[in-house]
Amino acid sequence: MVNIKELKASIGETQILKGLNLEIKPGEVHAIMGPNGSGKSTLASVLAGREDYDVTGGSVDFESRDLLEMDATERARSGLFLAFQYPVEIPGVSNINFMRAAVNGKREHEGLDPIKGKDFLNLVKEKASLVELDGRLRNRSVNEGFSGGEKKRNEIFQMAMLEPRFAVLDETDSGLDIDALRIVANGVNAMRSPDRSFLVITHYQRLLDYIVPDFVHVLVDGKIVLSGDKDLALKLEEKGYDWIKEDVIA
Amino acid sequence: MTGTAEPIVMDLQRKPNIHPATQAKGEALLAALADLRTGTGLATEYLKELPVPHRRVERWKHTPVSGFWTTYEAPKVQTIQAAGCEACPVPGLHAYRIVFVNGMFDAEASDLPVHSGVRCEPVSMIASAPAEAGNLEKSDWFAALNQSHATEGMKLHVDKGVVLDRPLLVHHHTHGQKSANFLRHEIQVESNAQVQLIHWSTSNEAASGMVNIMMQLDVASGATVALDKVQDEAGQVHHLAFEQINQAQASQVRVHTGTIQGKWVRNDLNFRLDGEGCDAVLNGFFLPKDNEFVDNHTTVDHCAAHCTSSEQYQGILYGSSSGVFNGKVFVRPHAQQTNAYQQNGNILVTDKATINAKPELEIYADDVKCSHGCTIGQFDEEALFYARSRGIGESEAKAMLVHAFIGDVLDGFAVQEVRMEVEHRLATKHGWDTWNDTLESA
Ligand SMILES: Nc1ncnc2c1ncn2[C@@H]1O[C@H](COP(=O)(O)OP(=O)(O)OP(=O)(O)O)[C@@H](O)[C@H]1O
Ligand SMILES: [Mg+2]
Numbered sequence: 001m002v003n004i005k006e007l008k009a010s011i012g013e014t015q016i017l018k019g020l021n022l023e024i025k026p027g028e029v030h031a032i033m034g035p036n037g038s039g040k041s042t043l044a045s046v047l048a049g050r051e052d053y054d055v056t057g058g059s060v061d062f063e064s065r066d067l068l069e070m071d072a073t074e075r076a077r078s079g080l081f082l083a084f085q086y087p088v089e090i091p092g093v094s095n096i097n098f099m100r101a102a103v104n105g106k107r108e109h110e111g112l113d114p115i116k117g118k119d120f121l122n123l124v125k126e127k128a129s130l131v132e133l134d135g136r137l138r139n140r141s142v143n144e145g146f147s148g149g150e151k152k153r154n155e156i157f158q159m160a161m162l163e164p165r166f167a168v169l170d171e172t173d174s175g176l177d178i179d180a181l182r183i184v185a186n187g188v189n190a191m192r193s194p195d196r197s198f199l200v201i202t203h204y205q206r207l208l209d210y211i212v213p214d215f216v217h218v219l220v221d222g223k224i225v226l227s228g229d230k231d232l233a234l235k236l237e238e239k240g241y242d243w244i245k246e247d248v249i250a
Numbered sequence: 251m252t253g254t255a256e257p258i259v260m261d262l263q264r265k266p267n268i269h270p271a272t273q274a275k276g277e278a279l280l281a282a283l284a285d286l287r288t289g290t291g292l293a294t295e296y297l298k299e300l301p302v303p304h305r306r307v308e309r310w311k312h313t314p315v316s317g318f319w320t321t322y323e324a325p326k327v328q329t330i331q332a333a334g335c336e337a338c339p340v341p342g343l344h345a346y347r348i349v350f351v352n353g354m355f356d357a358e359a360s361d362l363p364v365h366s367g368v369r370c371e372p373v374s375m376i377a378s379a380p381a382e383a384g385n386l387e388k389s390d391w392f393a394a395l396n397q398s399h400a401t402e403g404m405k406l407h408v409d410k411g412v413v414l415d416r417p418l419l420v421h422h423h424t425h426g427q428k429s430a431n432f433l434r435h436e437i438q439v440e441s442n443a444q445v446q447l448i449h450w451s452t453s454n455e456a457a458s459g460m461v462n463i464m465m466q467l468d469v470a471s472g473a474t475v476a477l478d479k480v481q482d483e484a485g486q487v488h489h490l491a492f493e494q495i496n497q498a499q500a501s502q503v504r505v506h507t508g509t510i511q512g513k514w515v516r517n518d519l520n521f522r523l524d525g526e527g528c529d530a531v532l533n534g535f536f537l538p539k540d541n542e543f544v545d546n547h548t549t550v551d552h553c554a555a556h557c558t559s560s561e562q563y564q565g566i567l568y569g570s571s572s573g574v575f576n577g578k579v580f581v582r583p584h585a586q587q588t589n590a591y592q593q594n595g596n597i598l599v600t601d602k603a604t605i606n607a608k609p610e611l612e613i614y615a616d617d618v619k620c621s622h623g624c625t626i627g628q629f630d631e632e633a634l635f636y637a638r639s640r641g642i643g644e645s646e647a648k649a650m651l652v653h654a655f656i657g658d659v660l661d662g663f664a665v666q667e668v669r670m671e672v673e674h675r676l677a678t679k680h681g682w683d684t685w686n687d688t689l690e691s692a
Contacts (some may be wrong), residue, residue, distance in 0.1 A: 048639050076641035088636035092654025098637070101650065105641035141654075142636075158640060 001026045001063060001197045002166055008057035009046045015041045018109040018222035019058065024166070031208055031233065032201045034219035035241050040201045041085050043219070044170045048074045048082040063165065076102075077109035079165030083155035083172045085201075090142040095154070098142045099161055106162060106238075119245040127160040148175035156187045170197045173207040185210030187222065205237035218244055269304040275319040276302030280319055283430055289398035293387055296394040303391055309518075312574045312606040313545050315392075317488050317514055322430040322459060323419035325352035330359040333425035339450050339482070343667040345417040348372070348404050353423060353431030353461075355402055363418060367409035367443075370418065373434065374402050384466055384494045386520065393492050393518070395463040400432035403464075410440040410470075417446040417478075417665050424453035424461055424487050433463045438610045441470040441498075446664055451477045464492045471499040471525060476664035479517075481670055482510040492518045499525025499554075506663050507534035510542050510675050516545040521559065523550070523585075528557040535564045535656045537676065538571035545574035550610060552585040552615075561592040567603035574606045579620065581613040588615060592622040597629060597655060599648070651681055 002024040009017040016039045024030050034040055046053050047060065049072030060067040067075060090098065103123070104114045115123070124138060131153045143151050152172050159167055169188070173181055188198065188211050200211060208216070209228055216232040217224045218241070226232070228242055280289065280297065289297065303310035330337050330351050337349050337359035348370065349359040355372035363370045378563055380549045386393035404420055424431060451461065461483075469475050481562055483489060489512050509515050521530045536544040565573050573596070581588045596605045609622045629651055637647035653660075663669040 038646070050635055071644075072635060072638040073641055073643050076639055082639055084636070084639075088632045089660070090633045090636065090654065091628075092657045093650050098640070098642075101637075102640035102644060105643060105646070109641070162641065178259045 001028075002067075002199075003061040004058070005060075006058035007046070007055070007060060009042060009045075009053045009055050011053050016053075016222050017046065017058070020219075020223055021236075022217065022224060024197045024199060026197060027192075028215065029198040029200060029211060029213045031213040031216045032199060032219050032224075033203065033233065034207075038219045039222045040219055041170055043220050044082055044168045044199075044201060047075075047168055048072060048080065052155065058149040072174065073105065074109075076162070076164075081159050081162055081164035081167040083152075083159060083167065085170040087143050087146075087151040087155055087173075089144045089146075091144050093142050094139055095142050096138050097178055099158065100125065102158070103161060104238075107191045128157055130160050130190060131156045131159045132183050149177060152176055152186060153180065156184050160187060160191060165195065166197045166199070167191075168201070170201045171203065172200075173202050173204060175243065181207065182210060205233040208233045220244065259511070263615070267301045269301065269306065269308055272302045272304040279318060280395075283399060283474070286322060286324055286430060287399060287401065287684045289395075291398055293383060293394045293397035296383070296388055297391065297398060300389070300391040300394055305330065309390070309547060309576070313516055316544070318460060318616045321428060323428040325354070325426055325429045327352060327425045328354050328605040330421075330423055333423055333454065335423050335425070335452060335454070335580075337421065337446060337678045338419065339421060339452060339480075340419070340448070340588035340667050340671045341443060343417070343419065343665070343671075345419040345448065346370070346414075346666075347419045347421065350402065350420075350422045350431075350433055352426065352429050353402055353433060363416075365412070365414060367412035368414060369405070369407040371405050372402060372551065373405050373436070376405060386464075386492055386494055386521065390492075390518070392462065392490050393464065396432055396434060396462045396490075396492065399430075400434035400462075402432070402466065403434035403436065406435070406437045408439045408443040408445050408473075411442045412440075413444040414446070417448050419448040419450060421450045421452070422461065422463065422483075423451075424457045424459065424483065426454075427458045429459035431459070431461045433461075435463070435465040437465065437467045439467070439469045439473045440474055442472040443470075444474045445476075447477045448665060448668055449477060449684040451481050451483055453483040453485050453487045455484045457483070457487050460488045460490065461506040462490045465494070467495045467503070469495065469497045469501040469503055471501060473498075474502045475504075477503070477505045478663045478665055478668045479505065479507045480510065480668065481512050481515055482509070482675060483512045483515075486513045490518070493520060495519075495521045495529040495530075497523050497525065497530065500527040502529040504533075504662075504664065506659075507532075507546065508660075508663070508672050508678065509534070509536040509538070510672065511539070511542065511564065512542060514543045516547070516563045518547045519545060520549045521551065523554055523557040523559065524553050526554045526556045528554065530557070531558040531662075532559070532561045533563070533659045533662045535566075536573060536651070537566045537568065537656075538573060540571060541569065541678070542571045543573070544571075544582065547574070547576045547578075549578040550580070550590065552579070552588045552590065555584060555586045555588070557585065558589040559591070560682050561593070562659055563594045564659050565605060566652050566655060567596065567605055568599045570600070570602040572606075575624075576608050576610065577622070578610045579609075579612070581615050581618050581621070583614045585615050586617045588618040588620065590618070591622040594622075594624045595655065596626045597652070598626065599629070645681070652680065
């Protein structure tokens, strides 16, 4: 599904990703953990096509296509989704119009006609119930005045609407209360399928109790330094990152 | 016309500020116009004294007028039918209508109000002395040009307490090349009366020349007037619009100016709040493209206490277009407890687009609340990326942000049908239709 090889990326003069390797097969859920500033969000942004970053080396293969050749819109339409660590507020654009443009963008890419108003609203209803997104939030401006938790729920709602092939969730659990965490995790689990993959970035093992990963990777200083199964997350929770820096890297 | 205090606008102009070469252009224009119609009245004297606008006349600093120095011809078309244009530019609008084509009244296309307490006639059909010059005509060369050359326009009188049952649409259409159109509308709304006006300007693709429209609006105490102004002129027309609005005690006036298209547009909107407890609202948006030019000069003159004024202008400039916003707010010494708000936001879509924006607040009273803000920026890159990451194309994402940027102002048209038609025309011009229609929540 996704094959990242020796990926190097920098912003301005600063190199942040320093040769990152990761292969994700269809249906797999991978978790990435790592200290603040290690490059997790940078990886997510580079995958989503943010132009602020310069890719200085390596390759990303997405369903046998060169992901790095596509612009952000095309990546999304081809089935990549990024749930932002900090979702963006767009005053004056209603959530629902925003989503319809997104859904129609994808449909256009697939050679389909724009979705009918009624079908769209039914889809919204169905997907919003998946993450228990309050009906009022759908009609408000995109993320404007949403609480931290509501923003994260909205990200998952958008993901459910767009039904991506590969979703990157960047700290979707931070800022969620215990109930919301369960709701969001259930939403993600409901979408797990043999032909859909996830990359879950998190700081807390707790999320992985709900969304059980196939693999856990540790990202330190722009590289994946250690990979394991879900038990690795437990070990990290208990021991922190220092032992990795000392034992593994040294 | 009432008022005791001398308007400050005039003081600026009183210094002789003649630029000989430009003055000669102005005189040449007068000579060219003389073949079509001769200027009359006192204003011809003002024309001799006033400086023809050039770069060092403060209110024309960023407003190039060279497009006016050309030749003009008598119009060939005098009716909306001959012009092949709709008499009512707003489909489904149930309104009274007064239609002018190339500066002439089109009786056939008009549907004048038949309503007790309302008199509405074209100026050419009434034998009365022409209106006195207002302050603008004494201070501005192009306004004086209007007064000396306008022989047509609408005269509207609404009696005390009358509520006009439908909006009144004033439609001006320019058809053909090199026309010189002057209109002068005089409107008096007596106390506690209520009226909704729509002022719509159109022109055909081949049109050129000038349109110079003056509106004098006197609003007596407790009266309410809404004016929705829409400018959608194709071709090469140069459009000058002057409004002088005088408000008496506790009157309410809102003017909403939307410039959809126009090669060259100058709006000169002036409010004078003469009685206590007035409320003035002035909103506008402009979205010039290519090398269009749009200028909004506004003045709100707070002459009495306890008045509020609220102003919001939003501009989005595409291509190599340019714009001017100048918002003057005067608060006179007696105008205590004034509440004046002004906001002007601009987005430059390309690096070739330009805007000259200047808020000017002069406050001579001490117990007032005045705020203003002015922004000039690009598109919000974060929001753009967020939209693109959802599979929304870049140009559509931009259209979405544009719509959001002017949304508040768009919503503020007094007449719902006008808002919808404006939105439709903007959508056509900017390719918004794909996402724009709102959904009912299920
Ligand atoms: N736009 C930028 N300009 C300059 N430096 C940046 C920029 N974006 C990221 N960085 C730097 O790159 C490094 C990696 O940042 P990144 O956001 O990828 O970390 P992260 O692993 O997601 O951290 P966190 O766990 O705190 O979210 C940090 O040192 C950060 O300061
Ligand atoms: Mg991060």
